[in-house]
Amino acid sequence: MQNNSLKSQHIAIIGAGVSGISAARVWQKCGYSVTIYEASDQIGGQWNMTYPGVRLQNTAPQYQFSDFPWPFTPDRHPTGEQVLKYMHAAVAAYGIEVKLNHKVTQMVKQDIGWQLTFENGMQGDFAYVMIATGQYPGGDKKHKPRFENIDSYRGEVVTNINSKEVFKDKHVAVVGFGKTALDFAAWSGAVAQSTQHIFRTPRWTIPDHLLGIDYTRPFFSRFGSDMMPSWCHSSLIQNLLHKKLTFVVKSFWGFIATLFQYQHRKDAKLGTLDPSVLDLVFPPKSQFVPDLRSASAVAPNHYYEYVAHQRIIPYRGEVASFFEHGLILSDGQKIEADMVCICCGNEAPTYGFLPETYAQYLRVHGGPSLYRHQIDPRIPDLGFAGYNHGFMHIALCEMGTLWQIAAHQKDLQLPSETEMLASAQRVSQWKIAHSSYESTFNIAVSTRYQQHLDILLQDLGISQWRKLPNVPAEIFARYDPTDYKGVVEEYLAKSAKRKAKGQVKHVMPVDA
Numbered sequence: 406m407q408n409n410s411l412k413s414q415h416i417a418i419i420g421a422g423v424s425g426i427s428a429a430r431v432w433q434k435c436g437y438s439v440t441i442y443e444a445s446d447q448i449g450g451q452w453n454m455t456y457p458g459v460r461l462q463n464t465a466p467q468y469q470f471s472d473f474p475w476p477f478t479p480d481r482h483p484t485g486e487q488v489l490k491y492m493h494a495a496v497a498a499y500g501i502e503v504k505l506n507h508k509v510t511q512m513v514k515q516d517i518g519w520q521l522t523f524e525n526g527m528q529g530d531f532a533y534v535m536i537a538t539g540q541y542p543g544g545d546k547k548h549k550p551r552f553e554n555i556d557s558y559r560g561e562v563v564t565n566i567n568s569k570e571v572f573k574d575k576h577v578a579v580v581g582f583g584k585t586a587l588d589f590a591a592w593s594g595a596v597a598q599s600t601q602h603i604f605r606t607p608r609w610t611i612p613d614h615l616l617g618i619d620y621t622r623p624f625f626s627r628f629g630s631d632m633m634p635s636w637c638h639s640s641l642i643q644n645l646l647h648k649k650l651t652f653v654v655k656s657f658w659g660f661i662a663t664l665f666q667y668q669h670r671k672d673a674k675l676g677t678l679d680p681s682v683l684d685l686v687f688p689p690k691s692q693f694v695p696d697l698r699s700a701s702a703v704a705p706n707h708y709y710e711y712v713a714h715q716r717i718i719p720y721r722g723e724v725a726s727f728f729e730h731g732l733i734l735s736d737g738q739k740i741e742a743d744m745v746c747i748c749c750g751n752e753a754p755t756y757g758f759l760p761e762t763y764a765q766y767l768r769v770h771g772g773p774s775l776y777r778h779q780i781d782p783r784i785p786d787l788g789f790a791g792y793n794h795g796f797m798h799i800a801l802c803e804m805g806t807l808w809q810i811a812a813h814q815k816d817l818q819l820p821s822e823t824e825m826l827a828s829a830q831r832v833s834q835w836k837i838a839h840s841s842y843e844s845t846f847n848i849a850v851s852t853r854y855q856q857h858l859d860i861l862l863q864d865l866g867i868s869q870w871r872k873l874p875n876v877p878a879e880i881f882a883r884y885d886p887t888d889y890k891g892v893v894e895e896y897l898a899k900s901a902k903r904k905a906k907g908q909v910k911h912v913m914p915v916d917a
Contacts, residue, residue, distance in 0.1 A: 414532035417442060417521060421503050422450020424791025425537035426492060427470060427802035429501045434893045435810050441501060441537075442523070444508035448496060449489045450539055456566045458592065459485050462584065462703050463796060464621050466883075470495055470799055471890040482613075482703075509758045518786050533813055535806070537790035538754060549747055553726035560731070560743040571744070572597045578732055578740055580724055581748035582608050584702040589746045594711035601740050602712075603720045603732065607688045608841065609696040610704035612668040620703070625796065625883040630855030632657050634694060636835040637915050639859035639869065662693040673709040685719040686712055697852050698840040750844045763787075771847040774833045776825035777861065777912075778850065779805050780812070783822065788813075792847075795854035800886040804861045807893055811865055811910070816900050818911045828916045835916075855884065864912045865896050866903075 416432045418425045421443035432439040447453055460482040461468055468483070469475055473495050479487040496503060508524040518532040549564055563571075572593040579590045582604040593600040611620055623629045631643050632654055638644045646654055666687060670680055686709070688696065711717040722734040731741040753772040756764045763784045767773040775781055778793035788809040793801045811817035819825060836846050843849070850857045859869035871888040872879040903910065 414438070417529065417531040417534045418537055418790065419509050419534065420450060420537035420539065421448035422452070422537060422539055423492060423799060424539060424802045426495055426501065427799050428535050428537055428790035428806040430470065430499050431803050431806040431893060432810065433499065433501065435897065439501070441503045442507040442509060443503060443505050446505050448492055448503055452485050452488050455485055458569050459588065461488060466885045467621055467625060467797060468799060469886055471803055471886045473498055512759050514760065533786050535788045535790045539791060550749055552724055555727045557729050558727040559729050560745060562745050562747060564747050574598055575744050576742045577744045577746065578603060578742035579746045579748060582606065583748055583750060586748035587702055587705050587708055589748060590717050591705040591708045591711060594707065594716040600717045601720060601742065602717050603722060603724060603734065603740065605721070605723050607686045608701060609665065609688055609693050610702050612665060612672065613703055615664055615668055622883050624852070625885065626881050627855055627884065628880050630852065633697065633852045634839065635853040635856045636832050637856050637860055639856045639863065643856065658694050659690060662690045669704065669709045673713040675713055678713055682713050683709060685721055692841065695839060695841045699843050699851060700849065753845050771833060772845040774829045774847045776829045777808060779809050782825040793850045793857060794848055795850040796852060797854045797858065797884065797886065800858060800889050801850065801854060803889060804858055804892065807896055808861050808864060811896070811900070816903065816909055817864060818909045820912065831916050860913055860915060864910070866899050866910045867892055867895055
């Protein structure tokens with residue numbers, strides 16, 4: 406049973422997206438009073454600010470709360486509208502208190518917890534606060550470089566759209582190679598008079614099906630995740646693979662890269678065309694694993710087909726400046742367009758509502774560098790939800806929140822502040838050295854999710870082997886969030902036994 410003094414503590418979650426809802430549910434299950442505060446007039450986070458037509462990169466089975474299956478049948482890759490409907494259903498089913506139009510303008514540290522002030526003048530005192538505002542600002546808050554002579558351009562410059570129809574019958578230039586850029590290029594290629602795609606470096610994209618197999622089948626298994634090099638190893642098998650059998654790992658990913666190229670060429674419907682027509686959008690194999698460690702996009706329908714058949718014209722280059730009718734690349738080439746879509750990623754969050762002493766800890770290159778992707782040990786009674794972003798995002802949020810609850814209750818013995826900061830810095834440096842660049846690289850675990858989940862559970866004293874005693878399933882079957890259903894209850898039972906004996910659980914001595 407939870408201590409009554411713990412149950413009476415009020416917890417604030419800032420942000421009503423999927424991360425905030427995940428976090429609130431776990432605090433709620435652990436007996437706390439919790440309220441989500443949302444700045445806008447509706448729940449949903451980035452899903453309320455993104456472009457129409459966007460679909461979830463993930464598939465529905467991998468994107469659900471562990472104890473709340475989809476109450477309706479969504480598309481395989483759910484639409485934004487379906488994701489919003491699902492979140493509303495979850496909030497209603499859980500009975501979570503959500504206060505809309507409550508933008509946090511100031512946080513003041515108290516002896517215990519925080520006092521929050523909201524834009525509407527309301528205030529509240531909280532024992533613990535979790536920031537769940539996300540790493541993707543969405544809407545018109547996307548990164549928009551200030552290109553030379555951009556004011557002379559007579560066409561339209563956009564970072565977001567309100568309909569796919571904006572591309573119809575236009576000459577469109579798309580800048581960037583992330584998910585948004587690929588979506589815009591593919592949609593434009595279907596309806597525009599011309600579509601020109603400009604990027605410095607192509608990224609590896611993931612085929613939705615690989616040799617007819619759903620891509621989540623191999624990549625969401627423990628085997629697929631364990632093969633991914635990481636800053637942390639959560640099992641003896643991983644240690645063996647990545648320290649003694651590196652040739653096996655390299656050969657495996659080389660083979661997968663070859664399969665990706667084969668599948669993309671097949672999807673391009675080349676027919677009698679020379680396969681080299683796709684060379685500009687294929688990155689080198691040496692870039693394959695670093696790209697997968699980052700936010701690799703699932704290839705949009707028809708993108709490679711449109712490139713092969715010249716509905717999309719790719720350019721490897723860098724935008725140097727604008728002129729009145731379009732863009733000028735760094736090699737001097739001019740590209741005419743009456744609409745330019747700038748898809749250059751996101752700025753890291755700045756946390757203006759925190760005291761400056763604390764906010765400066767978080768305003769670092771790549772976004773906040775957190776211990777276990779959960780906390781900055783210099784800021785008491787504050788944690789983050791969703792800053793361990795990856796393919797198993799909801800499970801990562803749930804287990805990360807449970808880890809924070811254990812630390813908050815002093816049931817989990819953390820290292821010293823110095824050791825935690827050093828650990829977070831080592832992880833950050835590893836990402837810089839081994840991952841393709843992202844502006845918010847510190848706020849992600851991406852395809853390393855299994856190792857990270859394993860260590861969070863090991864810290865909590867919970868078995869990471871969620872499919873045992875079925876050994877083949879444990880190794881080769883696809884993991885999804887429902888495998889973590891019941892972990893909170895399991896933790897509470899073990900925590901009660903430890904407390905009865907006067908014991909605490911120490912974190913694992915690894916960087917994760």
